[in-house]
Amino acid sequence: RTVEIEYLLDALGVASRTAKETSYRNQATQPTIPTPEMGRRVSASLQVNRLGSWDGTVQEGPDDREKQSTSDEEDAFSIRTATTTRNAAAAASAAASLDPVTGELVSVRKSETLSGLHDTTVEKVTPKAWAFEYSYPVKSRGRSGVVTVRVYGNQATQIEPTLLSGYTANASWSMNRHGLYDGRVTHSPTFWSEVSSTVSEEWSEVRSWIDKTNKTTAVSTPPYDGYYWRKVVESSSWTIGTDQSSAASFAAAGKEGSYSKRLRAGLYIAKKVTAVTYGSWSADKQSAS
Numbered sequence: 001r002t003v004e005i006e007y008l009l010d011a012l013g014v015a016s017r018t019a020k021e022t023s024y025r026n027q028a029t030q031p032t033i034p035t036p037e038m039g040r041r042v043s044a045s046l047q048v049n050r051l052g053s054w055d056g057t058v059q060e061g062p063d064d065r066e067k068q069s070t071s072d073e074e075d076a077f078s079i080r081t082a083t084t085t086r087n088a089a090a091a092a093s094a095a096a097s098l099d100p101v102t103g104e105l106v107s108v109r110k111s112e113t114l115s116g117l118h119d120t121t122v123e124k125v126t127p128k129a130w131a132f133e134y135s136y137p138v139k140s141r142g143r144s145g146v147v148t149v150r151v152y153g154n155q156a157t158q159i160e161p162t163l164l165s166g167y168t169a170n171a172s173w174s175m176n177r178h179g180l181y182d183g184r185v186t187h188s189p190t191f192w193s194e195v196s197s198t199v200s201e202e203w204s205e206v207r208s209w210i211d212k213t214n215k216t217t218a219v220s221t222p223p224y225d226g227y228y229w230r231k232v233v234e235s236s237s238w239t240i241g242t243d244q245s246s247a248a249s250f251a252a253a254g255k256e257g258s259y260s261k262r263l264r265a266g267l268y269i270a271k272k273v274t275a276v277t278y279g280s281w282s283a284d285k286q287s288a289s
Contacts, residue, residue: 001025019061027054034060041065063087064115076130077153082123087113092120103127103154103178127154127178138189145189153182161185201240208233211278231279237272244268 003023024031024046031054036042041063046056066087073080085092097106109121131152138147152159158181161169168190173183191201212229234257239250247260247270254272263269 002027019059021060022058024054024056024058026051030054031056031058033058036060036063062115064117076128078128079126080123081126082121084119084121086119087115087117088120089117091118092122094120094122098179100179103180105178125178127176127180129154129156129180131155131159140189140191145191147189148187150185152184154178154180155182156180158183159185161187166190202238204235204237206233206235213281228281230281233277233279234273235275237274238269239272240267240269242266242268 005021033044034042040060042060044058046054049055064087068085071082094108096108105125107123111119113119133150135146135148138145158173161171163169164187166189167187170186173181176182209232210229211232212227241247247268250270250272251258251260255276257273258271260268260270
């Protein structure tokens with residue numbers, strides 16, 4: 001004789017929360033003990049009776065034993081360790097926290113299962129200080145230079161820029177969730193000496209652009225509802241110096257478009273246009289739209 005009873009452990013009737021008990025009496029062969037499924041457990045009590053037959057009970061139900069598992073993860077920026085406890089009889093006392101010195105961040109997730117047991121995950125994130133540097137070339141006022149950028153993160157203090165002759169320094173930073181600093185420091189060339197009182201630099205430039213017009217003097221054939229274009233090439237010389245009159249004289253010797261101006265206290269820049277070449281007007285008129 002075999003009697004099988006299956007029942008719900010919870011009023012909600014979740015399938016994984018069912019239990020089953022099978023009783024055997026006077027079986028000719030030993031009853032088969034089933035293999036437990038994921039999240040389930042099986043217990044059995046079998047014996048041979050005085051008649052040489054098998055009696056016993058096999059019970060199947062949810063596996064509510066307390067379990068603990070851990071996981072570790074590491075990358076270039078942090079180390080993460082998570083500890084998960086399931087089916088604990090009482091709620092965990094772990095609490096979220098932040099270490100003001102190391103920046104270690106502890107987060108806690110708690111939940112209660114349908115059977116009134118408690119699951120808890122405690123994750124610890126330990127930040128790793130990092131920094132790297134890169135550079136790239138730039139050109140201005142006829143001179144070449146190199147911009148250097150230093151990027152950093154998870155630092156206990158901000159990285160202050162070093163003041164270098166001939167360079168401007170810019171720094172920015174912010175505090176991250178670990179209470180540490182992320183930021184960057186950039187050194188850019190000024191292309192003239194910031195400390196010398198006798199700055200004097202000269203260079204040349206050539207630039208070109210497209211000129212256009214809808215004037216009737218540009219062409220002789222109407223209609224005049226569009227425009228014509230031509231290429232213009234300008235050659236110029238430049239200078240930076242501390243003498244205002246020298247800069248003005250330098251610009252005065254140039255063609256139309258020459259000028260001088262003050263960059264800052266005691267520093268002046270001047271442009272002298274040396275040549276302007278005009279191409280021929282286009283043969284076809286372009287639409288005004």
